[in-house]
Amino acid sequence: MNAIGLRTLFQKEIRRFLRVPGQTVFSPLVSTVLYFVVFGSALSNRVGEIEGLPYVQFIVPGLVFLGIANNAFLNTSSSLFIVKLQGTVVDLLAAPMGPMEVLSGFIGGAMVRGLLVGGLTWAVGALLAHAPVAHPLLTLLVLFLSAYAFAMLGFLAGLWAEKFEQVNFWPTFIMLPLTFLGGVFYSVKALPGFWGKVSLLNPVVYMVDAVRFGMLGRSVMSP
Amino acid sequence: MDAPVLRLEHLGKTYRSLKALDDVSLSIAPGEIFALLGPNGAGKTTLIGAVCGLVRKTTGKVWLFGTDTDVDPVTPRYQVGLVPQEVNFDPFFTVAESLRIQLGYYGKRADEARVREVLEAMQLSTRADAPTRALSGGMKRRLLIAKALVHRPRLVFLDEPTAGVDVELRQQLWAYVRKLREEGTTIVLTTHYLEEAEELADRVGIIDKGQLLLVENKTQLLEQMGERRLSVTFSTPVSTLPASAESFGARLESGGLRLTYSERHGRPPAHRLLAALYTAGLPVDSVEMERPRLEDVLLEVLRAPPSRERPSPPAMR
Ligand SMILES: Nc1ncnc2c1ncn2[C@@H]1O[C@H](COP(=O)(O)OP(=O)(O)OP(=O)(O)O)[C@@H](O)[C@H]1O
Ligand SMILES: [Mg+2]
Numbered sequence: 060m061n062a063i064g065l066r067t068l069f070q071k072e073i074r075r076f077l078r079v080p081g082q083t084v085f086s087p088l089v090s091t092v093l094y095f096v097v098f099g100s101a102l103s104n105r106v107g108e109i110e111g112l113p114y115v116q117f118i119v120p121g122l123v124f125l126g127i128a129n130n131a132f133l134n135t136s137s138s139l140f141i142v143k144l145q146g147t148v149v150d151l152l153a154a155p156m157g158p159m160e161v162l163s164g165f166i167g168g169a170m171v172r173g174l175l176v177g178g179l180t181w182a183v184g185a186l187l188a189h190a191p192v193a194h195p196l197l198t199l200l201v202l203f204l205s206a207y208a209f210a211m212l213g214f215l216a217g218l219w220a221e222k223f224e225q226v227n228f229w230p231t232f233i234m235l236p237l238t239f240l241g242g243v244f245y246s247v248k249a250l251p252g253f254w255g256k257v258s259l260l261n262p263v264v265y266m267v268d269a270v271r272f273g274m275l276g277r278s279v280m281s282p
Numbered sequence: 283m284d285a286p287v288l289r290l291e292h293l294g295k296t297y298r299s300l301k302a303l304d305d306v307s308l309s310i311a312p313g314e315i316f317a318l319l320g321p322n323g324a325g326k327t328t329l330i331g332a333v334c335g336l337v338r339k340t341t342g343k344v345w346l347f348g349t350d351t352d353v354d355p356v357t358p359r360y361q362v363g364l365v366p367q368e369v370n371f372d373p374f375f376t377v378a379e380s381l382r383i384q385l386g387y388y389g390k391r392a393d394e395a396r397v398r399e400v401l402e403a404m405q406l407s408t409r410a411d412a413p414t415r416a417l418s419g420g421m422k423r424r425l426l427i428a429k430a431l432v433h434r435p436r437l438v439f440l441d442e443p444t445a446g447v448d449v450e451l452r453q454q455l456w457a458y459v460r461k462l463r464e465e466g467t468t469i470v471l472t473t474h475y476l477e478e479a480e481e482l483a484d485r486v487g488i489i490d491k492g493q494l495l496l497v498e499n500k501t502q503l504l505e506q507m508g509e510r511r512l513s514v515t516f517s518t519p520v521s522t523l524p525a526s527a528e529s530f531g532a533r534l535e536s537g538g539l540r541l542t543y544s545e546r547h548g549r550p551p552a553h554r555l556l557a558a559l560y561t562a563g564l565p566v567d568s569v570e571m572e573r574p575r576l577e578d579v580l581l582e583v584l585r586a587p588p589s590r591e592r593p594s595p596p597a598m599r
Binding site: 061062063064066067068071074075078079141145146147149150151152153154155156157 | 334335336355356357358359360362364366368369370371372373374375383384385386387388389390391429
């Protein structure tokens with residue numbers, strides 16, 4: 060086990076995204092704020108309450124989840140792709156690091172970015188709406204696991220991608236539909252018939268709902 | 283011979299139907315400089331890749347420092363350094379940061395003195411804090427070399443280390459490679475500058491179409507297969523050679539103004555021909571002698587490969 064190697068890669072991954080914070084941290088935050096403004100403030104009067112919660116509050120957990128999932132995913136997929144594109148993957152392959160060290164370094168770095176954006180999103184939510192956390196430990200656990208899962212998916216996407224186009228394939232064609240149909244902005248129970256049934260197969264629905272339960276103490280699906 | 287640093291047995295790599303490496307067996311002794319020569323696409327980079335974990339071998343075995351890399355691929359790599367043929371750089375980091383990261387990958391703690399030392403050796407000190415993307419092509423290659431050496435490996439692969447490097451630095455790099463060897467580092471080098479191999483190598487391997495055609499001590503190889511070309515200019519044209527010179531098989535050129543002779547293994551030495559010319563009283567104006575060149579040897583081996591059946595002397599393999 061090459062602990063120093065792992066730590067080096069982990070820190071390198073963090074410093075990499077911190078080098079371009081506008082792109083990796085603040086741009087996701089801008090879209091989050093916009094979601095709050097547009098969906099939360101503008102729509103909330105019309106929508107009223109969902110599941111007994113004010114709409115602005117209802118969407119906070121989902122947005123935190125989105126921030127984490129998207130950024131954890133994007134960090135591993137783009138970092139790995141850049142490493143392949145630039146040829147620096149050679150350094151990793153030739154180094155005395157096994158698959159465990161390499162994978163952990165990438166995943167760890169991506170989770171930090173995901174959780175950082177998620178945390179900032181929550182802070183924005185707390186500013187613009189009331190954002191309580193009913194079950195902090197459970198919330199952290201779910202967010203942590205979500206970050207892990209999406210960092211892993213991003214790693215797979217980065218491994219698979221050989222062209223720039225393919226790096227964007229996943230976020231656009233898989234992640235975006237999964238998350239938008241994942242009950243972030245509405246209760247999946249509100250979807251009638253066919254789409255409601257399809258939604259039940261979407262794992263993101265349950266992740267978002269778990270975060271919602273952790274934060275607001277209430278969930279859409281019964282556990 | 284000491285226990286080999288690197289041993290390959292029947293190493294093979296096939297891409298679809300292309301045999302990039304075909305049954306290559308080779309041992310590299312500690313402290314030697316081994317030059318792997320061959321035309322484009324011969325399999326040099328593939329061989330290095332198969333040893334360093336960049337290429338998955340199809341058949342055969344690789345031992346690094348006596349460790350079977352199928353059993354433990356990771357541990358031996360602490361001692362290996364690689365200058366890849368393709369220049370790579372991490373656009374997010376500076377020159378010095380890249381070296382620190384590299385040290386970390388190899389399990390070494392931060393060591394600023396070592397980073398400075400390597401930067402110094404590759405003449406990158408003034409660029410230490412420059413982003414890697416701001417380096418010129420040759421400087422990027424120097425950074426590549428610095429990265430390969432920063433963790434003090436015992437075995438270094440240099441895949442065309444001096445492509446695009448300026449004359450002065452190339453000379454310095456040669457001196458540095460010799461210094462590394464003196465410190466006991468083993469070096470495997472590929473290059474298309476045959477002068478470089480001539481200058482540095484203890485042993486030479488010639489590879490073509492994935493097959494290792496020949497492995498030989500450089501000095502012996504040049505002696506046995508190299509030719510020394512003698513060319514003599516006369517002040518007035520010479521129409522016929524005396525019988526004593528004729529017997530060498532030398533040729534008259536330029537209307538009798540020039541005589542050339544190629545001394546090869548098994549032929550009489552050129553100085554005897556010269557003596558014969560002087561004795562015969564020919565109007566010798568100037569004499570030029572070329573040292574044997576690896577280039578000629580390489581071309582000849584590629585043209586007419588020695589039969590693979592012929593066993594090489596055991597010490598050579
Ligand atoms: N990833 C790959 N897929 C398919 N064929 C490959 C691949 N990599 C190398 N080859 C082929 O393997 C053969 C050996 O290539 P290699 O790069 O080892 O040659 P080389 O001796 O290093 O040549 P050069 O002097 O040009 O660097 C070539 O025919 C090359 O086209
Ligand atoms: Mg090559």
